[in-house]
Amino acid sequence: MSEQSGSKETRQRTALEEYEQSGEDRPPFILTYTEVKLLGITGVGFFLDAYDLFIINPVSTMLQYRLYGSGTMPANLQGLLKAAANIGSVIGQFLFGYCADAFGRKAVYGKELMLIIVATILCISTPTGTLSPNGCLIYLTIFRILLGVGVGGDYPMSASVTSDRATIRKRGTMLAYIFANQGWGSFVGALMTIIVLACYKHVMNDELETSKVDGVWRIVVGLSLIPAFGTLYQRLTLPESTRFKKSQETELIEQDGLDKEKMAVEAGVHSESKSSVDENPSEPAPKKAHFLEVIKYFSEWRHLKILIGTCSCWFLLDVAFYGINLNTNVVLTEIGYAGKSGTAWEKLFKVATGNIIITALGFVPGYYVTVLTIEKLGRKKIQVMGFLMEALFLAILAAKFSTLSTAAFIVNFTLLQFFFNFGANATTYCYPAEVFPTRYRAFAHGMSAACGKSGAIISALVFNSLTNSIGTPNVLWIFFGCSILGAACTFLLPEVAGRDPDAILAQEQMEQQ
Template structure:
């Protein structure tokens, strides 16, 4: 870099891809200075500071350029706490400024950045768990069909749970592929449209006989479930990519708040459950003449459950409008960039193959832990009626069960929010949150399993209640939140929706396992069955530089990548065992990143020069300008392969900066 031709330090921290574009002449491409900036005695102090500012941000590196995960444990704790304290003060200051300018502005900010991205999951949570909530009402009003099976086929009653889950699995896999093939925005619109149609079917479901109504109801749930399933990969991938980018460009917000943003959208599922239960209680009181006590009329039951489905149908219709006319190019931006880099126009089958080859362990980890978690999660939800029976054995009303469920959902919401606050903490984060969540769920199920009579006796029923509610808290403040974000952030953009959808589908197999097995177990046996699924765990992984590492993998140069994406801290135990982290080398990585920045600058300047030549504004065939001569001279700079007599080639055969 020529003295005096340096970058201004006013550039946004971490926006590496814009490097040099605001400089008068950009970095020196003539090879005057070695790439090893820190080792270059001719490098000015200002130039060295600029490179460190861009490549070694102060939220991840010490003043000496040491990555936070490479620090000894006590220094690491001190560094992380310092960064967290600075960021907390900055956020509180920004909040206070926003509030002073407009007291309602923080609410608008929360709605735009957390509520709207998670609206689909909120509506999904409302309807998905409404099925379990209205079942006790059906059993009370239509006992010959829903509990005694005299006029309805028992298998079709069971199929209500099965078909819903199967529909979700179909949607997760199918829409995950569509999201990577056609785009995130189309997947979002398609999900909302399917859910809207399914809600109309549920609201209007009918039959000549009660059994015919049950069949219509079950298939309506299957169709609705397809849309629900698609919400998982679409919300996770689009929310993450819109909020933090593809991972190729690492920004401060990406590093410090990615998990919170995604989890804040995911927790709308909990609010959906909460509002569903509130609305069901209000509707039953309205249509049952202000009373929640039995006997319940068939008319009151019909109005209660049908109106409860009609309300989210209105919200879903608005969601279709929002996603069609308000969510535009941003939803597909990172996917388009990834496809353009690799000259892919349809589905990137090569990336899918490479993903299973290089990230097969991650696929097993995200899919396996999600399966284990959903046995817990749906086991807890499906266990609600038995829970009420245990604590209120003589109860005949459905209202106490609904009220207890409302408390349970409220406790779960506390877990969701605490997860959003701690999931990005480097000293706690995904790994420890997953481990602690599974461990506590295991304890809160296995303890009453071996002391069932003791904890269900009148003198100890409060302890039983506490353990049941705490299992809900730690499920959200643990595996349920972590599985959702981890299945999106550990995979490259090109196949992120597919991998997330596959992992989520495996999770729903866990839900299906719980739904099937619970039909054949007694209440004490269910306590014995569930806790053992909490003994599996996987190490949380960071999205940092995921796309940059993926570019090397796609180019067949996996071992030439030396960045923090292969730091042992960010690898699973299986990947460490395979030796993936052996290529980590911060010094070599620093040199490579400087070279990549130079290549990116060259590409941008070349594109601008080509545009000017076409317009005949600044370039002339007979009298080339100084900039044109500069680019001609700068094509003989060293590249990643070490060939100093060859122009920097793109890793993937396209115009670009080595595909990074």
């Protein structure tokens, strides 16, 4: 039995070495089988991220029909339900980011997916037949927060697991491939909603049993369990990366040397200490709390400045990105897919069709242009260009909001979505995974992502009230300002193409000695 497990581990490590030493002669976007397999394991989290976050828009409409009939869902509970997963994401990003650095990727990876699975099962078990309508929304909100913890944890985990393994020349491409799964998650979520609604057309539309929508939303949400279960085993058994193990060994050697030097000094002052040093010369020094190491590293301005850059850019991006994409009703109204007339089924089907149109127009293409160009153009150029192009199209939509023709509105909105994803929405994910050394990478990525999700939460909670008080064009001008500020904050960051943060850290430590 032990021989079998040993040979299996050997095969895993051989595959890992093959991935980490992938050929230099191919373009970065051409992948080997091992790379595709790794991207399948890590990318499913971002597929679920988009699927679970954006599916709440049609689901909340379905719940309104099921729980409130011809009435309206309470605005405060609806806002909280939409923001719940993002609230949980902030917690998950901080928690899993720190734990991945402190305890190792292997010890933590897969646990976030287990949380997603458990929370999804609890969400689809919402007792709509026994709890009050408001009670059902509160129940669902609680477990969507738990779902968000798992989804948020996937950001630093998958980014660090991939970046730890990637060769420097392909690192950005690999991370962009992972993030592109967010586009597919949104697309498949809208597609599944259309398919399941089509299956329920007879009972809901012809027999007018609108309450059957209860089955539609449970099936749509529950389908996300398929990719989650499909990759759970691979995540739990993925071996630790060579780069992470080396970073831990280096940290222990550095600490051991400092501790022995300190003990030798003390031994010179207190001769009785000398014998204790000599008695156990090979005894390893205890590892310091990782938190203290993080504080020490980011107490230097050159490191803190970069962290401020990754956090602020992601925050400013998500204020605009989620402000637009969690409130697509404005766009759907403009293109005639708002679902304002017809039976309950016809309204839901029209909204689902509008969502898939929006996703196909700009979401998916933008991600893959980033994949193809990130190593050529560099992250900094793409991010600055993305922010400025977002600002341009937001300004056009804001200034001409009431006078644009439907065709012009669709073109501008499509280009806005394209430059979100061929721009800062992709690069803000890549930057923290590439600019920070291995031993601090997951924490820094988690902190940056949590700042981004904080921007998403703000947009989710205040967009509707701001729109009612100052109007949609003025809200778009606020998003314009966020985009300009994001471009400015990008100049806090270095270009990371070809940059080895571990080598830079080693050089800095040598200079300090």
